[in-house]
Each structure stands twice: as structure tokens, then as C-alpha cells.
Amino acid sequence: MTHIPKDHPRYASLITREKIAEGVQMGITSLQGLVAQGRGEAFDYLIGERTIESAAIAERVAVAYLLVAKRPVISVNGNTAALVPGALVSLADITGAKLEVNLFHRSDARIHRIIEHLKAHGAGSVLGSRGDARLDLSHERGIVDKEGIYTADVVLVPLEDGDRCQKLVEMGKIVIAIDLNPLSRTSLSATVTIVDNVTRALENMIHFTKEMKKNSQKQLQEVIDSYDNKKVIADAMYAIQEHLKNLAGREGIEWI
Numbered sequence: 001m002t003h004i005p006k007d008h009p010r011y012a013s014l015i016t017r018e019k020i021a022e023g024v025q026m027g028i029t030s031l032q033g034l035v036a037q038g039r040g041e042a043f044d045y046l047i048g049e050r051t052i053e054s055a056a057i058a059e060r061v062a063v064a065y066l067l068v069a070k071r072p073v074i075s076v077n078g079n080t081a082a083l084v085p086g087a088l089v090s091l092a093d094i095t096g097a098k099l100e101v102n103l104f105h106r107s108d109a110r111i112h113r114i115i116e117h118l119k120a121h122g123a124g125s126v127l128g129s130r131g132d133a134r135l136d137l138s139h140e141r142g143i144v145d146k147e148g149i150y151t152a153d154v155v156l157v158p159l160e161d162g163d164r165c166q167k168l169v170e171m172g173k174i175v176i177a178i179d180l181n182p183l184s185r186t187s188l189s190a191t192v193t194i195v196d197n198v199t200r201a202l203e204n205m206i207h208f209t210k211e212m213k214k215n216s217q218k219q220l221q222e223v224i225d226s227y228d229n230k231k232v233i234a235d236a237m238y239a240i241q242e243h244l245k246n247l248a249g250r251e252g253i254e255w256i
């Protein structure tokens with residue numbers, strides 16, 4: 001990994017970039033994953049590289065859903081495995097969710113490497129290598145495990161493909177997406193849309209789980225019932241607009 005000095009103004013962003021590049025070198029992340037990361041970085045810049053208030057609300061609701069779920073599953077792809085392996089394992093542990101590797105650019109070798117990588121970060125069993133069930137999709141993200149995503153009631157899908165998100169919702173599942181683009185098909189079709197960087201979102205969710213684990217099922221249900229996903233998406237767009245206005249204003253550029 002290239003040495004990035006801690007006082008570099010773009011330290012967090014550059015470290016994330018290094019982790020993705022390392023993921024490609026380790027054969028965990030796909031080459032296409034680099035492009036996806038670049039797109040994510042651009043949206044993160046627009047939103048101000050911070051967790052906006054509505055994203056924190058969505059993260060709390062996501063935790064409530066994971067805690068009331070009977071069969072929660074966290075879906076892992078090549079980007080999240082490289083960026084946040086330890087956080088994925090911790091969140092699965094404290095919410096009781098299963099981890100399942102599910103890839104768009106699927107290969108058995110990459111699935112096994114990701115499973116081993118998660119195990120090296122403390123995971124017990126990791127699903128995804130069986131592929132004994134199929135969602136009604138023409139691409140390989142449709143290949144899932146019967147005891148995992150196929151029969152899950154709540155699925156957390158960081159950096160998801162729009163088609164599969166829609167399909168999971170159509171199957172009656174609660175789908176929690178983490179996607180920095182508030183207008184992606186995934187963001188628009190998920191039950192809960194977290195417009196935040198996966199690196200911040202998972203840490204926040206771990207923190208919220210520790211707090212909310214003490215709550216009763218009734219209290220968790222109240223958090224869920226008070227939620228409005230459309231409002232959260234609208235707020236993310238507003239946050240982008242306001243951040244850009246502030247940036248422009250600071251430079252004396254008139255916002256027309």
C-alpha cells in the first residue's frame with residue numbers, strides 16, 4: 001500500500017482507494033469494482049464526505065429491521081470485502097445476521113477468496129459457495145444460497161445491482177441498501193436507502209446496534225413504523241444541493 005500521510009487533506013478518501021486497489025491485487029475485488037468506487041467517491045464528494053442526518057436515521061431503521069428479523073442476511077461483494085471486512089463480520093455478529101458472498105462478476109475462485117478473507121477477519125461460517133437457489137434474474141447475481149438470501153426476510157445489500165434489489169423487494173423481502181447515489185435504481189427501489197459511504201455506514205450501524213439491542217421489539221417496531229424512505233432520499237438530494245451552494249458561496253461563485 002502506498003504511504004499516505006495522516007495530515008493529507010484527502011486522507012480517508014485516499015486510504016479507501018488504496019484498499020480497493022489492494023482488493024484487486026488480492027483477487028477479491030473485480031476490475032469493475034474500481035470504476036464503481038470512483039463513482040462512489042464522486043457522490044461522496046458531492047454530499048460532503050460525511051454522514052448526513054437523514055442517513056443516520058436510515059441507519060437506525062436498518063438496525064431496527066435487522067434486530068427484529070427472523071432470517072437476516074448481509075450480502076458481501078468484492079468492494080465491501082476489500083473496504084470493510086472487519087465491520088461486516090462485527091455487524092453480522094451483533095445482529096445475528098448471516099454473511100453471504102454474492103457477486104455480479106461471479107467466479108468460484110473469487111467467492112472462495114472472499115470467504116477466506118472474511119474468515120481471516122473473524123467470521124465463522126460464510127454462505128455463498130453453494131449457489132443452490134436462483135432468483136429470477138438473467139445475470140449471475142441471481143445465484144444465491146437457499147439457506148441465506150433466498151429464504152431471508154431482511155437483506156442488507158451494500159453497493160447493490162438495481163435489478164437484484166428490485167427482485168428481492170418483489171419477493172417480499174425487506175431490502176436495506178447502502179448507496180451514495182440517491183437516485184440509483186437500487187436507492188429508489190430499496191425499503192431503506194442509506195445514502196452514505198459504506199465505510200461510515202457500517203461503523204455507525206455497529207454503534208447503533210450496541211445502543212438499540214437493549215430496546216424491546218415494540219420500541220424497534222416504532223422506529224420502523226415512523227420511517228419514510230422517500231423523505232430520506234429527498235433529503236439526500238437537498239443535502240447535495242446545499243453542500244454545493246456552500247462550496248460555491250465560499251469561493252464567491254453565484255448560485256443561479
Ligand code: PTJ
Binds near residue numbers: 079
Ligand atoms: O464484486 P462484484 O462482482 O459483485 O461487483 C461489485 C460492483 C460494485 C462492481 C457491482 O455491484 C457494480 O457494478 O456496482 P454498480 O452498479 O457500479 O453500483 C455501485 C453503486 O455503489 C453506485 O451507485 C456507487 O455510487 C455506489 N458506491 C460505490 N462505492 C461506494 C458506493 N456507495 C457507498 N459506499 C461506497 N464506498
